[in-house]
Amino acid sequence: MSLIVVGSVAYDGVETPHGKVDRMLGGACTYISLSASYFTPVKIVGVVGEDFAQADVEFLASRNIDLAGLDRVPGKTFFWAGKYSPDMNDRETLQTDLNVFADFNPKLPESYRSEPYLFLGNIQPDLQRSVRAQMTNVHLTGGDTMNYWINDFRPALLETLRQWDFLLINDSEARLLSGEYNLRRAAEKIMAMGPHTLVIKRGEYGAILFRRDTHFMVPGYLLESVFDPTGAGDCFAGGFIGYLAGKGISPKNGDIPFAELRKAVIYGSVMGSFCCEKFGVDRFRTLTSAEIEARYQEFKNCTEF
Amino acid sequence: MSLIVVGSVAYDGVETPHGKVDRMLGGACTYISLSASYFTPVKIVGVVGEDFAQADVEFLASRNIDLAGLDRVPGKTFFWAGKYSPDMNDRETLQTDLNVFADFNPKLPESYRSEPYLFLGNIQPDLQRSVRAQMTNVHLTGGDTMNYWINDFRPALLETLRQWDFLLINDSEARLLSGEYNLRRAAEKIMAMGPHTLVIKRGEYGAILFRRDTHFMVPGYLLESVFDPTGAGDCFAGGFIGYLAGKGISPKNGDIPFAELRKAVIYGSVMGSFCCEKFGVDRFRTLTSAEIEARYQEFKNCTEF
Numbered sequence: 001m002s003l004i005v006v007g008s009v010a011y012d013g014v015e016t017p018h019g020k021v022d023r024m025l026g027g028a029c030t031y032i033s034l035s036a037s038y039f040t041p042v043k044i045v046g047v048v049g050e051d052f053a054q055a056d057v058e059f060l061a062s063r064n065i066d067l068a069g070l071d072r073v074p075g076k077t078f079f080w081a082g083k084y085s086p087d088m089n090d091r092e093t094l095q096t097d098l099n100v101f102a103d104f105n106p107k108l109p110e111s112y113r114s115e116p117y118l119f120l121g122n123i124q125p126d127l128q129r130s131v132r133a134q135m136t137n138v139h140l141t142g143g144d145t146m147n148y149w150i151n152d153f154r155p156a157l158l159e160t161l162r163q164w165d166f167l168l169i170n171d172s173e174a175r176l177l178s179g180e181y182n183l184r185r186a187a188e189k190i191m192a193m194g195p196h197t198l199v200i201k202r203g204e205y206g207a208i209l210f211r212r213d214t215h216f217m218v219p220g221y222l223l224e225s226v227f228d229p230t231g232a233g234d235c236f237a238g239g240f241i242g243y244l245a246g247k248g249i250s251p252k253n254g255d256i257p258f259a260e261l262r263k264a265v266i267y268g269s270v271m272g273s274f275c276c277e278k279f280g281v282d283r284f285r286t287l288t289s290a291e292i293e294a295r296y297q298e299f300k301n302c303t304e305f
Numbered sequence: 306m307s308l309i310v311v312g313s314v315a316y317d318g319v320e321t322p323h324g325k326v327d328r329m330l331g332g333a334c335t336y337i338s339l340s341a342s343y344f345t346p347v348k349i350v351g352v353v354g355e356d357f358a359q360a361d362v363e364f365l366a367s368r369n370i371d372l373a374g375l376d377r378v379p380g381k382t383f384f385w386a387g388k389y390s391p392d393m394n395d396r397e398t399l400q401t402d403l404n405v406f407a408d409f410n411p412k413l414p415e416s417y418r419s420e421p422y423l424f425l426g427n428i429q430p431d432l433q434r435s436v437r438a439q440m441t442n443v444h445l446t447g448g449d450t451m452n453y454w455i456n457d458f459r460p461a462l463l464e465t466l467r468q469w470d471f472l473l474i475n476d477s478e479a480r481l482l483s484g485e486y487n488l489r490r491a492a493e494k495i496m497a498m499g500p501h502t503l504v505i506k507r508g509e510y511g512a513i514l515f516r517r518d519t520h521f522m523v524p525g526y527l528l529e530s531v532f533d534p535t536g537a538g539d540c541f542a543g544g545f546i547g548y549l550a551g552k553g554i555s556p557k558n559g560d561i562p563f564a565e566l567r568k569a570v571i572y573g574s575v576m577g578s579f580c581c582e583k584f585g586v587d588r589f590r591t592l593t594s595a596e597i598e599a600r601y602q603e604f605k606n607c608t609e610f
Contacts, residue, residue: 086486182528182531183527184527184529205507205511208527215607216607216610218524218608219511219513219523222522223487223489224487259610262609263610266610300610303610305521305567305568
C-alpha cells in the first residue's frame with residue numbers, strides 16, 4: 001500500500017575520511033523514500049528549486065517514487081554541507097542554505113490524500129500536523145523530529161505527537177524530549193505523549209524498539225568500512241515504515257503484532273547499513289532486494305543464540 | 306570443572322550519582338570469581354594485606370570460592386577510588402594505592418596446578434605467562450589486559466597472547482592493540498596474534514564475539530537504573546569463562562561449538578548487568594541462579610525476531 005513521505009529534498013556537500021563530494025542528491029525525504037521504495041510504493045511531498053537536476057528526478061522515478069507532490073519553484077534547492085570527524089561519530093555543519101525549503105508549506109496532491117501510510121520527516125511540527133490533516137484515510141502515522149523543534153517548538157511538537165502511532169528518534173533526542181537520561185524511563189515518558197511505538201536509534205550501536213511494557217534491541221550491523229553515514233538514520237526510517245506499509249500492517253484492524261514491528265526494525269537496520277557503504281544515495285543505484293534479504297538473514301545469524 | 310582466576314583483590318571507594326561508598330570489597334579477581342562461582346567451582350590467586358576483613362573472606366568462601374591461593378602478607382590491601390560522571394559513561398580515578406599488590410608475584414598452590422580452566426585478569430603480561438607456566442593440564446586459557454600493558458609492555462603482551470584461547474577486552478583497548486579503528490578489522494588483527502576467540506566489550510552497548518570469519522553481537526541489557534558500573538566488565542568475564550568451565554567446554558576435544566560461545570557471551574552480559582544494580586559486589590549477596598536464568602531468557606525475548 002502506498003506510503004506518503006514528507007520532508008527535505010536537498011543537495012549535500014559531504015566530506016568523510018574516505019573522500020569528498022561537493023554536491024550530491026540528499027535530504028531526509030530522499031533517503032526515506034529511496035529506502036522505503038524497496039518495500040512499498042512511495043509518494044513524496046517536498047520542494048526543490050530550478051536547479052534540481054533532471055537526472056535526479058529520473059533516478060527517483062526509476063525507483064517508482066511518485067513525484068506528483070514534489071513542487072518545483074523559483075529559487076535554489078536546499079543545500080547542506082558537512083564534514084565528519086575521523087571516527088565518523090561526529091559531524092560539523094559547514095553550510096546550511098534553506099533556499100526554497102524556507103517557505104515549504106506542504107500541499108498534498110488529490111491523488112495522495114486517501115493513502116493509508118504517512119511518514120512525516122523532520123520539519124516544523126505544525127507543518128507535520130497540517131499534512132496529516134489533509135489525509136482522509138490514514139491508517140498509520142509516524143515520523144521524526146530533532147533537538148531544534150524539541151527545544152523551541154515544544155507545545156507544537158507535543159500537539160503533533162498526540163496523533164502519531166510511532167516516533168523514530170535518536171538517543172540524544174529521546175533524552176531531550178523526555179528529560180530522562182535512562183532510555184527505559186525516557187521511553188515510558190515519550191509513549192505517554194501519544195505514540196504507542198517508539199524507536200530509539202543509536203547510530204553504530206543499533207536501535208531499541210519500545211512498545212508499552214516491552215522492548216526489542218538490535219545491535220548495529222558491523223560494517224567492514226563506513227564510507228558516509230549521511231542519511232543512515234533516514235534510511236532506517238524508510239526500511240521501518242516501508243516494511244509495515246508493504247505488508248499492510250497498521251492498528252486499523254486491532255493491535256500491530258510485536259513480531260512485525262521487530263522485523264520492521266531489522267529492515268530499518270539493514271537499510272541504514274547499506275546507506276553507509278557508499279557516498280550519499282549511491283548505494284541505492286545498485287542495491288537489490290536479494291541483497292536486502294541476505295543481510296536480513298545475516299542479522300539473524302549474528303544475533304541468534 | 307574448576308576455574309583458576311588470577312588478579313587483583315582490592316578495596317574500592319566509589320562515588321556515582323546514586324551515592325558514595327568509602328571502602329568496599331572490589332578488585333577484578335573478586336568480581337570475576339563471584340560471577341563465575343554461579344557456574345563452576347572457582348579457585349583464586351591474589352594477594353591482600355593485614356587489613357583484609359574476615360567478613361570478606363567469609364563472603365567469598367560462602368560462594369564456594371577456594372582461597373588457598375589468596376596470600377595474606379604484611380602491609381595494606383590494594384586500594385582504588387574513583388568517581389563516575391553523571392551519565393556514568395566516564396570515571397575519574399581519585400586514588401590508586403597499589404600497596405601489597407605492587408609486589409604481586411603469583412605462586413599457585415599445588416592443589417591448583419592441574420585444573421583445566423584459567424582466567425588471567427588484568428596484570429603485568431609476564432606474570433600472566435608465569436601463571437600459565439605453573440599449570441600442568443590447562444584446557445582453556447583466556448584473559449584481560451589494559452591500555453597500560455598494550456602501550457608500555459607490548460612485546461611481553463604479544464608473547465603472552467600467543468598462548469591464549471581467548472581475549473576479552475573493551476573496544477578502545479581492541480583499537481589500541483590492533484591499530485585499527487574498525488572493529489571488524491581490529492578483530493582480524495588481534496586473532497592473528499594468537500587467541501582464536503575474541504570478545505570485545507562495549508559497555509552499555511553490549512559486546513561482540515569474534516571467531517575466525519564469523520561474529521555474534523549482543524546488545525547491552527537495558528537497566529532501569531545503573532547504580533554502580535564498577536566491576537561490570539569483570540563480571541562479564543566471569544559469566545563467560547564460568548559458563549564454559551561449568552559445561553566442560555574447551556578445544557581439548559576438537560573445536561568449541563560457536564553456539565556455546567554465544568551462550569557464554571549472553572551469560573557474561575547477564576552477569577555484567579546484575580553487577581550494576583547495586584554498589585560494588587552487593588548484588589552477589591542475594592543473586593540466585595533462578596534470577597540468572599530468567600534474565601538469560603529475557604535477553605532472548607528482547608533480541609529474537
